[in-house]
Amino acid sequence: MxxxxxxxxxxxxxxxxxxxxxxVKSWLLTTDHKRIGILYLISVTLFFLVGGAxxxxxxxxxxxxxxxxxxxxxxxxxxxxxxxxVMIFFFLVPSIPAVLGNFLIPLMIGARDxxxxxxxxxxxxxxxxxxxxxxxxxxxxxxxxxxxxYTPFSTMYSNTMVVHAAxxxxxxxxxxxxxxxxxxxxxxxxxxxxxxWFRLPLFVWAHYATSLIMVLGTPVLAIxxxxxxVERGFGIGIFNPNLGGDPVLFQHLFWFYSHxxxxxxxxxxxxxxxxxxxxxxxRPIFGYRFIAASSLAIAVIGFVVxxxxxxxxxxxxxxxxxFSMLSFLVAVxxxxxxxxxxxxxxxxSIRFDTPMLYALGFIxxxxxGGLTGMMLSTLAVDIHVHDxxxxxxxxxxxxxxxxxxxxLGGIHFWWPKITGRMYSELLGKLSAxxxxxxxxxxxxxxxxxxxxxxxRRYFEYASEFQVLNVMSTAGASILAAGYAxxxxxxxxxxxxxxxxxxxPWGATGLEWQVDSPPTTHNFDFTPRIDRAPYAYSxxxxxxxxxxxxxxxx
Amino acid sequence: MHHVASIxxxxxxxxxxxxxxxxxxxxxxxxLGVMHFPVAMVIATVKTVLIVxxxxxxxxxHRLTWIICVASFLWLLLMIVFTIIDFLSRGWLDxxxx
Amino acid sequence: MDTATMAHTNVAEHASDASPLxxxxxxxxxxxxxxxxxxxxxxxxxxxxxxxxxxxxFAVYRLxxxxxxxxxxxxxxxxxxxVNTMVLLVSSLTMALAVRASQLGRRxxxxxxxxxxxxFGTMFLVVKGFEWRADYHENLIPWINxxxxxxxxxxxxxxxxxPAKMELFFIMYFFMTGLHALHLIIGIVMLAIMAHLVHRxxxxxxxxxxxxxxxxxxxxxxxxxxFLYPLLYLISxx
Numbered sequence: 001m002x003x004x005x006x007x008x009x010x011x012x013x014x015x016x017x018x019x020x021x022x023x024v025k026s027w028l029l030t031t032d033h034k035r036i037g038i039l040y041l042i043s044v045t046l047f048f049l050v051g052g053a054x055x056x057x058x059x060x061x062x063x064x065x066x067x068x069x070x071x072x073x074x075x076x077x078x079x080x081x082x083x084x085x086v087m088i089f090f091f092l093v094p095s096i097p098a099v100l101g102n103f104l105i106p107l108m109i110g111a112r113d114x115x116x117x118x119x120x121x122x123x124x125x126x127x128x129x130x131x132x133x134x135x136x137x138x139x140x141x142x143x144x145x146x147x148x149x150y151t152p153f154s155t156m157y158s159n160t161m162v163v164h165a166a167x168x169x170x171x172x173x174x175x176x177x178x179x180x181x182x183x184x185x186x187x188x189x190x191x192x193x194x195x196x197w198f199r200l201p202l203f204v205w206a207h208y209a210t211s212l213i214m215v216l217g218t219p220v221l222a223i224x225x226x227x228x229x230v231e232r233g234f235g236i237g238i239f240n241p242n243l244g245g246d247p248v249l250f251q252h253l254f255w256f257y258s259h260x261x262x263x264x265x266x267x268x269x270x271x272x273x274x275x276x277x278x279x280x281x282x283r284p285i286f287g288y289r290f291i292a293a294s295s296l297a298i299a300v301i302g303f304v305v306x307x308x309x310x311x312x313x314x315x316x317x318x319x320x321x322x323f324s325m326l327s328f329l330v331a332v333x334x335x336x337x338x339x340x341x342x343x344x345x346x347x348x349s350i351r352f353d354t355p356m357l358y359a360l361g362f363i364x365x366x367x368x369g370g371l372t373g374m375m376l377s378t379l380a381v382d383i384h385v386h387d388x389x390x391x392x393x394x395x396x397x398x399x400x401x402x403x404x405x406x407x408l409g410g411i412h413f414w415w416p417k418i419t420g421r422m423y424s425e426l427l428g429k430l431s432a433x434x435x436x437x438x439x440x441x442x443x444x445x446x447x448x449x450x451x452x453x454x455x456r457r458y459f460e461y462a463s464e465f466q467v468l469n470v471m472s473t474a475g476a477s478i479l480a481a482g483y484a485x486x487x488x489x490x491x492x493x494x495x496x497x498x499x500x501x502x503x504p505w506g507a508t509g510l511e512w513q514v515d516s517p518p519t520t521h522n523f524d525f526t527p528r529i530d531r532a533p534y535a536y537s538x539x540x541x542x543x544x545x546x547x548x549x550x551x552x553x
Numbered sequence: 554m555h556h557v558a559s560i561x562x563x564x565x566x567x568x569x570x571x572x573x574x575x576x577x578x579x580x581x582x583x584x585l586g587v588m589h590f591p592v593a594m595v596i597a598t599v600k601t602v603l604i605v606x607x608x609x610x611x612x613x614x615h616r617l618t619w620i621i622c623v624a625s626f627l628w629l630l631l632m633i634v635f636t637i638i639d640f641l642s643r644g645w646l647d648x649x650x651x
Numbered sequence: 652m653d654t655a656t657m658a659h660t661n662v663a664e665h666a667s668d669a670s671p672l673x674x675x676x677x678x679x680x681x682x683x684x685x686x687x688x689x690x691x692x693x694x695x696x697x698x699x700x701x702x703x704x705x706x707x708x709f710a711v712y713r714l715x716x717x718x719x720x721x722x723x724x725x726x727x728x729x730x731x732x733x734v735n736t737m738v739l740l741v742s743s744l745t746m747a748l749a750v751r752a753s754q755l756g757r758r759x760x761x762x763x764x765x766x767x768x769x770x771f772g773t774m775f776l777v778v779k780g781f782e783w784r785a786d787y788h789e790n791l792i793p794w795i796n797x798x799x800x801x802x803x804x805x806x807x808x809x810x811x812x813x814p815a816k817m818e819l820f821f822i823m824y825f826f827m828t829g830l831h832a833l834h835l836i837i838g839i840v841m842l843a844i845m846a847h848l849v850h851r852x853x854x855x856x857x858x859x860x861x862x863x864x865x866x867x868x869x870x871x872x873x874x875x876x877x878f879l880y881p882l883l884y885l886i887s888x889x
Contacts, residue, residue, distance in 0.1 A: 554791070557755060563748060567740065569741075570809070571740065574733065576878075577881050578885065597881055600874075600877045601874050601878075608746070614687070617692075618688075619678075621693060621696055625695070632703055633706065640714055
């Protein structure tokens with residue numbers, strides 16, 4: 001908001017970009033989708049550190065069979081609840097959509113901004129309000145129900161700040177709804193001329209599917225936690241069986257959102273991988289339409305599998321059978337994606353840059369997570385491993401091995417676009433490898449632990465499990481180092497001048513044709529799209545040095 | 554840019570809604586037994602369709618609007634039906650808790 | 652710099668569209684109005700699921716405790732609920748007429764119809780308030796003073812019904828009608844703002860898109876009540 005405001009567009013100097021205005025006010029009142037993406041980037045990183053700290057303390061506690069480090073099981077209960085609530089509601093759900101999705105969707109479809117920029121800023125403020133309540137809870141008592149808030153423990157027995165937590169989750173849900181609503185409208189109405197549905201990058205398709213879940217699922221979670229807050233706050237019976245209620249009803253309402261929420265976390269990650277793989281294999285994506293359609297299929301089928309969380313909760317066995325079958329079905333679109341990514345790489349000129357390493361890690365880890373998911377959706381097997389570390393390992397392979405790997409891959413892939421800077425490729429590769437090794441060392445032993453019968457959410461355990469737990473804790477330390485590394489070198493890269501160029505990876509997406517970092521208005525002219533995405537050919541690798549500015553035409 | 558509905562058609566829709574309201578109240582006093590609830594829901598759905606099509610102009614709007622209307626209704630049914638399936642089939646097996 | 656600049660340059664570019672209110676991210680007025688209307692429809696889809704969670708809970712409890720729920724429901728005032736449904740349907744009619752007037756550019760009619768809609772909306776709330784007051788005097792409010800009404804005590808005792816399950820009905824009743832009333836209050840405030848802005852000629856044209864979007868929300872509130880009325884009031888005892 002300075003003297004430039006009266007100047008016509010042409011006189012805006014080349015160095016002017018969306019980051020040029022440095023005042024605090026310009027950041028807090030921005031409606032620019034790119035700046036809001038950065039605001040989210042900073043906030044979710046902070047929450048990731050909080051959730052990670054809780055996880056580290058749990059892992060250190062679990063080095064020995066006796067509960068010695070934290071002193072009391074109550075502290076441990078609060079830690080795993082904090083870890084779950086923070087990581088899911090305040091990190092994973094907003095991570096890729098609100099950071100990369102916000103930043104990239106308008107650039108990818110050739111729009112100047114999202115359809116509702118003020119709503120977009122509002123969603124960040126709503127998120128911050130919910131997050132502040134979460135931090136307040138953390139400092140003044142915590143919650144010990146687990147992130148699932150199961151009744152009757154949460155409503156009748158827990159002595160912790162459940163009502164506050166319900167309010168925090170309720171509020172944060174609206175941030176997610178606003179983001180999803182904004183994305184759907186934007187993708188429908190703001191596409192540039194020629195950007196037909198089947199020319200959309202798969203990243204956009206994935207976000208469209210994600211947004212559907214956000215819009216249709218999140219309100220149900222809001223109601224479920226609101227009922228918890230009312231029951232507990234007023235001491236009346238809603239889910240209390242003595243008063244005519246049914247605790248399993250809460251689980252139905254909760255998982256109606258919270259299972260699809262898993263797809264809110266993983267689908268955008270799949271979108272990121274669909275961008276990275278063709279770029280570093282120099283091949284057009286294999287089976288574009290199948291990948292696009294499978295995103296929608298996952299979103300739709302994902303809504304009718306929630307009962308597989310309740311196989312041993314007193315749900316009827318017939319309902320369990322229906323949910324078990326449908327859970328198997330959701331593996332089909334997921335497998336379609338994995339096979340198509342693999343086929344894309346076949347006969348490609350593969351380059352192992354940092355984003356590609358993360359993407360390859362994603363494919364392997366997601367496949368393990370998905371296949372163990374099949375084991376869990378088998379009724380009989382689930383009864384054996386329910387509530388054991390097997391489940392913990394399974395969903396960490398999906399959420400950490402899948403979603404977080406994809407998030408980091410995406411951050412590395414688009415970092416030159418977001419900031420205009422390249423990072424140290426050596427350190428980048430090192431971080432990808434460290435994360436991969438650390439992750440497997442942390443969570444693979446947990447599969448074994450769970451299969452041997454070690455229950456989750458316990459403060460102490462039988463001493464025969466110690467070796468595997470020590471392995472897991474050692475892995476967690478390596479993993480923490482792997483996560484700390486990018487924080488260090490990515491921030492360091494900001495000290496350099498922005499010399500990455502428009503298109504350091506030689507990628508074909510529309511976002512690579514604008515400046516790095518982009519100007520406030522994204523495009524100097526309305527782009528016209530006349531070809532399908534991912535027009536990669538191995539020839540383009542000629543003279544590709546990784547840093548030069550390739551064909552923006 | 555939009556289809557402008559005439560006052561007359563608005564009034565006709567309103568009159569139909571009133572008739573349906575009286576029908577639903579009347580039906581509650583008729584001993585319909587198990588059919589009581591379905592009848593009430595069908596009438597409510599018809600009223601909703603009238604409001605959506607004419608008062609909310611879905612009749613003359615984008616195909617997308619139709620998709621959103623139908624999809625949100627289907628999703629609601631999905632949630633209710635799959636939840637009810639559990640409660641209805643409890644106790645079919647003579648095993649406690651199944 | 653930033654957004655302000657963009658808004659300026661683009662507005663200048665699109666001045667030929669004769670719309671001083673084109674936001675910078677849109678290419679033309681059509682795209683803008685399409686986005687607003689689509690946005691509201693999607694928001695209503697989230698609202699369907701929001702009320703849907705409660706409806707699911709209610710459906711389950713009605714299935715589990717049919718007799719208690721039916722008995723408890725008899726304490727609601729069916730005629731008053733019917734009158735209220737009529738009031739809300741009339742408000743929907745006036746809202747539709749307001750939208751029509753705005754499409755035809757008749758500003759005075761828009762303001763008049765919006766005011767009528769607000770009056771009917773308020774009437775609904777007043778009647779609802781009297782119903783709640785009566786519930787309070789009959790000791791039907793959970794947490795505050797709930798007890799089984801005297802005229803039903805004998806029946807409850809004879810049939811071996813659980814009073815807590817009757818209370819459960821009232822919890823759901825107050826939660827749902829309360830949430831509905833909250834939506835109505837938001838709607839009335841929104842219409843008041845709209846009426847004021849139309850009256851001040853703040854919109855380009857007569858705010859056809861804005862009024863239409865507000866109308867969608869208003870009709871949705873009506874639809875919610877169309878379902879709540881038979882679900883809560885008209886459960887017959889047999």
